[in-house]
Amino acid sequence: MSRIGKKPIAIPKGVEVTVDGTIIRVKGPKESKELDTMGRVNISLENGELRFGLKEDTREGRAFWGTYRALANNMIMGMVKPFEKKLEINGVGYRAAVNGKNLEMQLGYSHPVVYPIPAGVEITVDKNIISIKSSDKQVVGQIAAEIRSKRPPEPYKGKGIKYVEETIRRKAGKTSKK
Numbered sequence: 001m002s003r004i005g006k007k008p009i010a011i012p013k014g015v016e017v018t019v020d021g022t023i024i025r026v027k028g029p030k031e032s033k034e035l036d037t038m039g040r041v042n043i044s045l046e047n048g049e050l051r052f053g054l055k056e057d058t059r060e061g062r063a064f065w066g067t068y069r070a071l072a073n074n075m076i077m078g079m080v081k082p083f084e085k086k087l088e089i090n091g092v093g094y095r096a097a098v099n100g101k102n103l104e105m106q107l108g109y110s111h112p113v114v115y116p117i118p119a120g121v122e123i124t125v126d127k128n129i130i131s132i133k134s135s136d137k138q139v140v141g142q143i144a145a146e147i148r149s150k151r152p153p154e155p156y157k158g159k160g161i162k163y164v165e166e167t168i169r170r171k172a173g174k175t176s177k178k
Contacts, residue, residue, distance in 0.1 A: 004066040004069055005054075005062070005069045009073050010049055011050060014080070015027070015080060017045060019043050019044075022036060022037045022038060022039045023036050026072075026079060027079075028135070030079075030135070031120065033078075033136070037064075040055055040061070041065050041068050041069075052069045052072075075135075082135050084132065085132045085140050085141065086130065086132075086163070086164040087148060087162065088128055088162055089129075091108060091157075094108060094151070096128075102114050103116075103125075103130070108159070118143070120134055120136070120139070121139060129164065130161075147161060153166075156171055156173055
């Protein structure tokens with residue numbers, strides 16, 4: 001049994017949820033989203049709570065039960081408070097700035113690295129910290145991973161782009177023979 005799938009989702013104030021067959025529509029103060037469950041789970045909306053149930057008791061059915069519940073919960077929570085990831089830039093001469101709809105980064109290459117900011121995503125830069133905010137948790141994680149991949153942190157000096165909460169395992173450099 002899915003421990004996640006069993007939990008009902010309480011719908012906060014300011015968020016409107018409607019169920020139309022297999023599609024869940026979530027409308028918040030700024031935007032609206034929808035999730036199509038493709039008939040893999042039972043959905044019910046009652047007393048200000050969204051509940052999910054098993055359609056068929058198989059291994060795949062139980063996996064979909066917890067997955068769709070988690071996806072719907074992320075959509076609803078994103079409407080109330082946007083999800084955020086922070087990246088830290090380490091290195092001499094490494095910097096970033098937001099120019100219009102682009103994030104421009106100097107990462108030690110011979111050219112600036114330009115990352116176009118997608119619609120619905122807010123990116124801000126404060127000193128050496130890049131903050132990514134959006135109501136969609138998957139988009140925030142994907143954008144953070146793409147930006148980090150432009151210059152991943154290296155283990156000798158720790159230079160590169162890393163998540164703020166990430167720790168880099170450092171390696172010892174070469175030692176001279178004496």
